[in-house]
Amino acid sequence: MSRARLLPVAAWAAVAVAAALAWLAAGGPGPAGAVQQAPAEETPRGDRLYTTHCARCHGADGRGATDPHNRAPTLVGMEAARVDLVLRTGRMPPADPDGSGRGRSWSDRDREALVAHMTALFNLEGPLLGPEPGDPAVGREVFATHCAACHGYTGDGGVAGGGAIVPRVVGLDPAVIAQAARVGPFQMPRFAEGQISDEELGDVVAYLDEVAVEQATPLGLGELNPVFLSAFAALLTLAMILSCLFLAGRVTMFPDPEPPPDVDGET
Amino acid sequence: MTPLFRFLFDALDARLRLRKPGRAVVNKVFPKHWSFLLGEVAMFSFAILVATGLFLTMFYRPSAEPLLYTGAAQLYEGRTLPAAYASIVELSHDVRGGLLFRRMHRGAAYLFMFATVAHLLRILLTGAFRRPREVNTHIGTMMLILVIALAYTGQNLVYDLLAGSSLRIAYATLASVPLIGDWLVVWVFGGEFPSEVVSRFFVLHILILPGLLTGLLVLHLALVARQRHTQFPRAGVDGQRYVVGEPLWPSQFAASTTLVLAVGGLVAAFSVLVPWSDVDLHGPLRLGQASNAGHAEWWLFWLQGAITIFPAFEWEVLGMTISHMLAFNVVLPGALFGLLFAYPFLERRLAGYDPDLDNHVCSRPLDVPVRAAIVLGVTAFVGMLTLAMTNDIVARGLRVSVESVMWFFRIAVLAVPAVVAWAAYARSRSVLRRRRAPGAAAGSGGDAPGGAAPANPKVSA
């Protein structure tokens, strides 16, 4: 083949390869709505929000700070899911200057604008997760295998030692559940695709939804831990003791000396 | 008493005042006769059943789910079996002493059944059911029903091929009851044949039936203690007012202890020599499989015998279906047990006893003609039905066709009891006539029924 003919073929091949790479980089094929590539968009709204609430600690350039009084990490290249998570759970901006406590609850519009803005500015990586609820039966098994050790059999939470509290996960937003599993905030480990697939995350969400609506009794109680059940057991026993007091008709344990009754006893 | 025992006894006696009741218990009188020990034999075999049973429950798995058997039995190594049957194979081959305990359990069960029936026959033939002991007799009859139920549920827990056939028959029997048959089936079998039935039978066999049996046993013994044991007439002793026999301590205690050891030893010896319960070659229960020459256990032969020899039938009456299963598996035993319950009152009417008089003295089997006829006749009937179940073995052994054996039994089952009843009646009448005849005092000895010179007007012969 002559060089003149080869050039257009090579050019089209290069374009095709570049397009394929770009398509793959954009997240490729996936279940609709399960995993969305974080939209990147600089907006005045996002800019205003960032400057007002975040720039003081993370810096206008998002690089954070390294002095001992400001431990805000750099936002450049951080996972979009992590940013979305801390905003959804209200951990950012923190209530206390040292970075703890929940300071603000964001509206959806504000949060989406902020995340999109930061994605554009700081190249936040990775997708945002918004799983569709799946099969709760599978979700229960996945939860029991991976999550119950810290979050309890029915997602009530618990204690993780060293002062760390494991939060209750029942009733949380599906995005929060899924993103926390992928991101692994604080002491929580990260669960990669190979351990819990995206579909299984949806199943876990469905299971927790079912636990949330579980109403085992007219009092609205669900599955109770034995400690709380012991309170009810004590209540039941107390009710029984009161019944005995009522039935026997005598309240005092050691009656005061009284005039002897006029009856015959029996040996 | 040794010093240690004395110290313990005094400590308890000071708090519980045991001396007086203790003395009453220790001095309790037990009349002596070999047939009075049959009840004790039954009780001791029940004790052996409970002891071996507790061991077996540690290894038995009451479930029909498939389980992979990996153990010493070559026949089943690496195969999937229902869990119940797998645990039986495991008990027989992999647990040290397991097969011995299984055989002892079954051997003791056979002894229990046999001794209970023999005890019942003794009661019936010696008239120990007469007033004031009717209540106790009814309790005993109920215990017999419980023993049969226990044996049946226990046999089916093994979940082998024979158990499958027997369960199918039970299912059909329950279903044959008019009006409530379907509901009964769901209630007993849990609706899904056969897997639910194992756990139901397990609960029945280890909890409900032994619980009821123990309760009735305690009541039975308490009544015997209160009303005093009956005894055979003795010359010169007013049997209606005095019981003559051995005291509990030391004589009866020694005799009973010997009996316990003998029963235990015999059951153990027979368990070593006789393969009572080896079900290895039967195989597990598989739906749709059955075997030829499959018999029920011997104590169910009387029910199966009737079905074997009489033709199957099914009648439509008033919208209900009356089948041969209903007739022979429900109506026949119902009628027999009904007769048992009614018998004390029936004999009182037939033999003309005074309804207000108590009786504490046994009579010889042939002393009351009506009793001899009915009891021996019905026993012969049940015996013939039992034998009828062996028709295929008889046919094979004698090289006769099964149909002719069947016809023989059809006639025998009705004719033999009638002959036996008539013969017993006749013999009883002649014995009584000879006793009452003047000049026959030499032959009567001291065996006159009712004892010598009853002084208490409230008792009868």
Next chain:
Amino acid sequence: MTPLFALLFESLDERLRLRKPGRKVLNKVFPDNWSFLLGEVALFSFVLLVLTGVLLTMFYRPSTDPVTYQGAMSLYEGRELPAAFESIVRMSYDVPGGLFFRRVHRGASHLFIATTVLHMLRVLLTGAFRRPREVNYHVGIVLLMLTFAAGFTGYSLPYDALAGTGIRIAYSSLLSLPYVGEQVAYWIFGGDFPTGNMIPRFFVFHVLMIPALLVGLITVHLMIMVRQRHTQFPRPGIDGHRFVLGKPMWPSQFALSTTLILWIAGLLSAAAVLIPWSDVLLIGPYVPGEVGNNAQPDWFLFWLEGALRVFPPLEFRMLGMTVSGAFVAGVVLPGAIFAVLVAYPFVERRFYQLEGDWHVLQNPLEIPLRAAVSVGTFSFVLLLSAAATNDILSRMTGIPIEAITWFFRLTCAFVPPALAAGFWVYSTRRLARKNMTVPRNEAEASNTYAAKAREA
């Protein structure tokens, strides 16, 4: 009597001579006091437990073999579950009234154990264990241990994740026995954990052996009580040593007991509707190797769990055997507590040089040793029980769990002796104030009481 009842009674009486023993039974005297009803409540809860239990056995499958659940509960539809758990799900969702009877059974078990403990506390505090009643007191302690065993085996039967963890802990406690640990664990469990024999064996324990022992020992307990007569509180003008004052069995006590059992049944039914007593349906089946946070046993085992949590994880070798913290906390400590309870009647008798038989109850605040030992033992058990909730407390207060554990370590070690000492001092001062000593025999006690009555 109605004519029918008269006819039946006459025909039985002619044969069994029921009149005289019947009259004795009907006239039996029951002293009056609300605390004497605690034992009856325990007995009636046991009756309800047996009745609901027999019903539950009709549906429960004692096996851990995998079964596919097909029924109304969508969370497990089509999934494989251990047969025991599957039968529990089926019982709760597919059998009409199944969950109700499960809850009544569970609620009755809580009431049974609680009232047994309270009854024992009453006996201990009022001195009903004194001679001649030591034997009955010991029978009662054995009964208490049997109720614990029944409760533990019972809540393990559903084989849910929480119960399975509890069984694992029991297995490990057995392993911790020096020398014989492995053999005993293998022998009782039928293999290494988890075995397929566990649930069938627990079933036999829970359904056959323990109820049989309970029925037998309760009968002995009641028979001894009938023979020795119930104790009673002192009353002026009545020689409590020789006479029992109270209600006759018929009609008064019979009416009271009937009301009591109907009321208990009603209360338990209401509780079963309103309170989800351990439904365990959301917890899921036990999968060996999986654990869950927030795991506690039922409340009556909190003291054991607390002891295990609070005791430091020591392990030392001694005389060729390994003694671990689990052994000390799980075996030695409960043994010591039971030893104190069992030995106490004899200790008190020796300490105060008591004489003779006692049939009248005493005020524990006037007997220093009893006040101190009772308060000390029960506060110790209560603090250990509270220690079992250390993770719940940590979550609720935000205090790190290590701090809470140390708090309980210190309180369990120092508060019970302090309370015991405090009550000892108070009791001694009270005696001094009233110018009394601990009476040595019942005559002395009734004289003191009569003197106080005259003063009042």
